[in-house]
Amino acid sequence: MARYIFITGGVVSSLGKGLMAASLGALLQARGFKVRIRKFDPYLNVDPGTMSPYQHGEVYVTDDGAETDLDLGHYERFTGVSARQADNITSGRVYRDIIAKERRGDYLGATVQVIPHVTDAIKEFALSDQDDHDFILCEIGGTVGDIESLPFIEAIRQLRNELEPQQTVSVHVTLVPYLAAAGELKTKPTQHSVRELASLGIKPDVLLCRAEHEIPEGERRKIALFCNVRTESVIQALDAPSIYSVPLQYHSEGLDAEVLRAFGITDAPEPDLTAWDDVTDRYFNPEGEVTIGVVGKYVGLPDAYKSLNEALVHGGIANRTKVNIKWIDAEVFEGDDTELATKLEPLHGILVPGGFGERGSEGKIASVKFARERYVPFFGICLGMQMACVEAARNAGFEAASSTEFGPTEEPVVGIIEEWMSEEGLQTREAGGDLGGTMRLGAYDAKLSANSHVSRVYGGAVEISERHRHRYEVNGAYIDPLEKSGLVFSGMSPDGLLPEIIERPDHPWFIGVQFHPELKSRPFDPHPLFAGFVAAALEQSRLV
Structure with missing residues (x-):
């Protein structure tokens, strides 16, 4: 029987x-x-796929092709459990499905309402795909009191009544602010927040109180008294020096023990936190230091x-190396060679990440050229790989080389994907079609060339599976001329049609990939491409 938090x-x-x-999931x-x-x-x-990164942050993609909230990246990185379509739902998706049923007549003429139809759909999602899990943690987005979150709060209120006693626990995260003028912490915001939640029918069992200053015992007793919880259930959550310190910090504050006690579980074994101790030791006690420049579009x-940042940190953990990340707006390099040299020369590695649209593309191409000519370790991801192919084509004499994503071009080195094979069969797309959910999404296999650099990075593997999120593809017609110019296509789709990986054998470390390896990196299992890239940057730091 699964228990719900x-x-x-x-x-x-x-x-x-x-x-x-x-x-909490990692501690359990x-x-x-x-x-x-x-x-x-x-x-x-319906999903965050069409939302601006400035609005929502990154879109996290699962193996089964779901475009989800970036929090699912935290879930995967901390627990190692691969997320899936069934682990993220939005109001948009709920209403879309309900309206589709209503149009088909599935409700047999009944009046469709928030209660019970919307709340029933939310409960069905929460209870689906339980498998044999001991605990299912359900995070409700937004803040209690937001009008759009009310159906979700009502749904979990109903679930708490419908499930068995001690099968559900409510954890409420609040803020205990410090007022410098008064010189004290204020508990009233937490009291009001809990009262708001209680007015909606949910009594929290555990309070996690974010604070910048230590919460004295007297203040914890005050919160417990007014919020109707045990003093031990008021858990302080101080700012941590690293997100990878948080599980250890929360355990020392008793969060996992208190949640288990709320379930009536008092005989659980103590957690084995060896892996987390090792991660934090490597993070806080590095033996080397490198600076990586990320030349992107959304660096503001x-x-x-988010996943890219964490994957670079994981690469540092793998090498016991501190990774300093310099976020560089690609637009500053467009038409300014002086600025290019000033910002890129101090770097030990250059990474050009994924993105969409023409803005900043010429700056990314200029960064690729700098890395190629100066023999600086280079890593291109998704659009970054495509820009590396465009740069190689221009260097090979195709002066008009570009991507059709940026408009009509005489030399379409990169073009829209019109069709490809997936587990569901042939997938087709049109240039003028909908944007949402129409990319090549999720895990796809790739075959690696034997004895290639990238095969060695993957430990000698000749076949890999990585997650994709893109609408445009390197044009296969340019593979031969690009390989004659020194670029090697060392990874291809199993049918040999779609380029997946490029590299330069004459360069210390120059790799571009069409997929997003950052999505599968973990602190205790760093992705080999990021571990290899940071190792190459560390070697570069010893040369300068």
């Missing part, structure tokens, strides 16, 4: 509910329990590249 947030947004859910997992984590998003988008909001 419902996680809500109050007072303000951005309190770190996703990180809290991931940390370390005690030997099997866990799964889900995210309920109240917004009306680091969450737009």
Whole structure:
């Protein structure tokens, strides 16, 4: 029988509910329990696939091709459990499915309402695909009191009544702010947040209180008294020096033990946190240091590249190396060679990430050229690989080389994917079609050339599976001329039609990939491409 942990947030947004859910899941997992984590998003988008990275941060893609909230990346990185389509739902998806049923007549003429139809759909999602998990953690997006989250709060209220006693626990994440003028922490916002949640029919069992200063015992007793919980159930969550310190910190504060006690579980084994101790030791005690420049389009909001940032950190953990990331707007390089040299010369590695649209593309191409000519370790991901192919084509004499994503071009080195094979069969797309859910999404296999650099990076593997999210593809007609110019296509789709990986044998470390390897990197299992890239950057740092 699966037990459910419902996680809500109050007072303000951005309190770190996703990180809290991931940390609690990791702690329960370390005690030997099997866990799964889900995210309920109240917004009306069907999924975040068409949302601007500046609005929502990165779009996290699962093996089965779901475009999901970035919190699912935290879930995967902390627990190692691969997320799937069934682990993220939005109001938009709920309403879309309900309206489709109503149009078909599935409700037999009944009046379709938020209660019971919307809440029933949310409950059905929460209870689906339980498998043999011990705990299913359900994070409710947004803040208690938001009008759009009310159906989700009502659904979990109903579930708490319908499921067995001690089968559900409510964890509420709040803020205990510090007022410098008064010189004290204020508990009133937490009290009001809990009162708001209680007015909606949910009494929290555990409070996780975010704070910048230590919460004294007296303040914890005050919160417990006014919020109707045990003092031990008021868990302080101070700012941590690294997100990878959070599971250890929450365990020391007693979060996992208190959640288990709320379920009536008092005999659970102590967690084995050896892997987390090793990760934090490697992170806080590096033996080397490198600086990596990420030349991108959305660098104004680091969450737009959240998984990329973490994968670079994982590469540093693998090499016991501190990775300093310089976020560089690709547009600053367009037509300014002086700025290019000033910003790129101090770097030990250059990474050009994925993205969409023409803005900044020439700056990315200029960065690829700099890395190629100066023999600086280069890593291109998705659009970054495509820009490396465009740069190679221009260097080979195709002066008009470009991507049809940016408009009509005489030399379409990169063009729209019109069709490809997936597990569901032949997939087709049109240039003028819908944007949402129409890319090559999810895990696809690739075959690697034997004895290639990338095969060695993957430990001698000749076949891999990686996650994709893109609409355009390198044009196969340009493979031969590009290979004659020195670029090697060392990874292809199993049918040999779609380029997956490029490299330059005459370069210390020059690899471009069509997929997104950052999505499968874990702190205790760094992705080999990021581990290899940081190792190459470390070698570069010793040469300069």
